[in-house]
Amino acid sequence: MNATTPRRVLVTGAASGLGEALTSTLRIRGDEVLATDRVAADGIDLVLDITSGDDWTAALGLVEERWGGLDVLVNNAGVAGGGRIELCSMDDWRWITEINLFGVVRGVQTFTPMLKAQRSGHIVNVASLAGLVHPAGMGSYNAVKAAVVAFTETCGHELAAYGIRASAVCPSYFRTNLLDSMQGQDETLARMITELVEGSDITADDIASAVLAGIEAGEDVIVPDEAARQAYFLKWADRAAYDKVMRHQAARLDALS
Known part of the structure; x- marks a missing residue:
């Protein structure tokens, strides 16, 4: 499929943030997008709670009825x-795993038979830089995002013979x-993450544009912004320097508590 051919795309978590930006960017390109979210909202075509197998089955049925197939599945929804370590409860671990990992797995499992049958398609799973580099205070988030990266790589190997990326x-x-969805007892971490998000000069539209370019380039791992690329490269190129940065961040987190 060339860069100008309209595609049939399903996006989860499309009511706001990156999901909304991806939906808009894809539609500007000329793609047909089924915008889904956990709650009904303006611009949402289908209510889809990614933790619900029944909701995923309904999404598959709507795609079959509307299009008869799917070109791109974007698993974007997350929290x-x-x-x-001592401030992240097992309930918090279960909550974030159910949504950020199992939500992705459910979506991929639901649509894989369709994609295999049509022998084409592209699965796009939104992870995080936290899936590649692992700062202190974010054990559960790091773990589930790293799992999404690993699962996505596995999908790429397993499905390549069917023409699926x-x-x-x-x-x-x-x-x-x-951060509206953030849950947990570590208030110091929450303040630090809030400062980093609010202080960023990168917008959801910036990320969406870079993601679209990565999809069209067929990149297996899309690292869409310079800050992420620099952090990932540092880990690969100079592990000692990377560890120093990460441990300085850990010390700052403790000092602020």
Whole structure:
């Protein structure tokens, strides 16, 4: 499929933030987009709670009825969370895993038979820079986002013979409303993350444009902003320097508590 051919796309978490920006960017390109979200809102075509198998089945049925197939599945919906080891409860771990990891898995499992049958498609799973580099205080978030990256790579290998690609999206901090969903007891971490998000000069539209370019380039791991690329490169190129940065951040987190 060339860069000008309209595609049939399903986007989760499309009511706000990156999901809304992706939906707009894809439609400007000329794609047909089924915009879904957990709650009904302006611009949402289908209510889809990504933790519900029944909702995913309904989404598949609507795609079959409307289009008869799907070109791009964008698993974007997710929540923010985390906390230092002793401040992140097992309930918090279960909550973030159910949404940020199992929500992605449910979507991929639902649509894989369709994609395999048509022998084409592109799975795009929105992870985070936290899936590639792992700062202190964010153990649960790091773990589930790293799992999304690993799962996406596995999908790419497993489905390549069917003409299906899989890409993981790994942005750093950008201005979004993701923190509205943040849950956990570590208030110091929440303040630090809020400062990083609100202080970023990167917008959801910036990330969406870079993601679209990465999809069209067929990138397996889309690192859509310079800050994320620099952090990932530092880990790869100079592990000692990377560890120093991460441990300085850990010390600052403790000092602010």
